[in-house]
Amino acid sequence: QQQVKQSPQSLIVQKGGISIINCAYENTAFDYFPWYQQFPGKGPALLIAIRPDVSEKKEGRFTISFNKSAKQFSLHIMDSQPGDSATYFCAAHTGTASKLTFGTGTRLQVTL
Amino acid sequence: DTGVSQDPRHKITKRGQNVTFRCDPISEHNRLYWYRQTLGQGPEFLTYFQNEAQLEKSRLLSDRFSAERPKGSFSTLEIQRTEQGDSAMYLCASSPVTGALFYGYTFGSGTRLTVV
Numbered sequence: 037q038q039q040v041k042q043s044p045q046s047l048i049v050q051k052g053g054i055s056i057i058n059c060a061y062e063n064t065a066f067d068y069f070p071w072y073q074q075f076p077g078k079g080p081a082l083l084i085a086i087r088p089d090v091s092e093k094k095e096g097r098f099t100i101s102f103n104k105s106a107k108q109f110s111l112h113i114m115d116s117q118p119g120d121s122a123t124y125f126c127a128a129h130t131g132t133a134s135k136l137t138f139g140t141g142t143r144l145q146v147t148l
Numbered sequence: 149d150t151g152v153s154q155d156p157r158h159k160i161t162k163r164g165q166n167v168t169f170r171c172d173p174i175s176e177h178n179r180l181y182w183y184r185q186t187l188g189q190g191p192e193f194l195t196y197f198q199n200e201a202q203l204e205k206s207r208l209l210s211d212r213f214s215a216e217r218p219k220g221s222f223s224t225l226e227i228q229r230t231e232q233g234d235s236a237m238y239l240c241a242s243s244p245v246t247g248a249l250f251y252g253y254t255f256g257s258g259t260r261l262t263v264v
Contacts (some may be wrong), residue, residue: 042190070252079152079156079239079255080191125190134179135204136253138190 039063039127042139049146050136055113057142062107066128070136071100071111074123083124084111116146150174154240160262161230168226169259173242180223181253182215183239184208191239197223198245225250230263237261 041060049055059069068087072080086093086100086109093100099112113120123143127136153172161167173180178199183191194213195205199220209215212230217223227234237260241253 037206068250068252076255079257080242081255082252103162127190128260129252131250134196135181135193136191136252137194141188141190 038141039137040126042126042142044142046143047145049113049116049144051116051118051146053116053146054058055111055116055120055144055146057111057124057126057144058108059110059139060108061128063109063130063137065126065130066137067102067131068129069102069109070127070129072127072138073126074125074141078103080125103128113144118145118146118148120138120144121146152240152242152254154238154256154259156259157257158260158262160264163232163263164229166226166228167261168224169238169240171223171225171240171256173222173240174254175221177242177244177254178220179245180217180239180245181243182223182225183241183255185237185258186235187241194225194236223231228258230261232263235261235263 070085071083073083074080084095084098097114102109123141125141126139150239155170181196182194185191186230212228215225239258241255243253
């Protein structure tokens with residue numbers, strides 16, 4: 037049972053453009069929504085995260101938008117750079133289980 | 149080194165052999181997690197420890213898998229009688245206990261297992 041659905045599977049964006057990745061969840065017990073960035077051969081690295089009592093969080097070029105009623109959240113990467121080319125995973129945390137449920141990932145390629 | 153260390157980075161084994169992976173978490177983190185990631189998928193939870201206690205195990209963790217964290221520091225994940233379906237990246241992560249709020253994990257670089 038996939039509890040976090042992520043789209044698109046892959047994304048090609050020109051340098052300087054905006055990359056947008058979307059996720060939807062089902063379990064209303066989720067209480068923390070992080071985004072992870074993963075480069076080939078490396079483990080995922082925490083990029084930015086949001087809690088459900090906030091509708092938006094911005095850190096540098098990265099912004100999470102969160103819609104609690106729709107049970108959706110998205111990652112926006114402004115002024116995308118070639119160094120942002122990586123796989124991005126959304127995830128959701130349940131407090132009682134202390135585990136993360138990950139989406140299937142979005143492979144982002146930023147072209148020159 | 150303040151990160152999560154995993155050893156080995158790569159392991160190739162023949163079907164039916166046993167393998168053991170090691171994880172050294174960030175020293176002040178008392179929670180330790182194991183995840184498995186197959187190609188093109190997100191990581192899937194396997195098990196987690198708080199100090200030396202194993203508090204939850206996923207149904208993915210068949211009886212061929214066993215994890216330990218004997219002194220609440222490093223952890224080992226053993227797979228007995230490996231099968232080709234066990235081929236994956238095995239990720240370890242750690243986090244501190246910070247009261248009621250969760251602040252995410254720090255992942256290691258993983259151990260890539262190939263069963264031939």
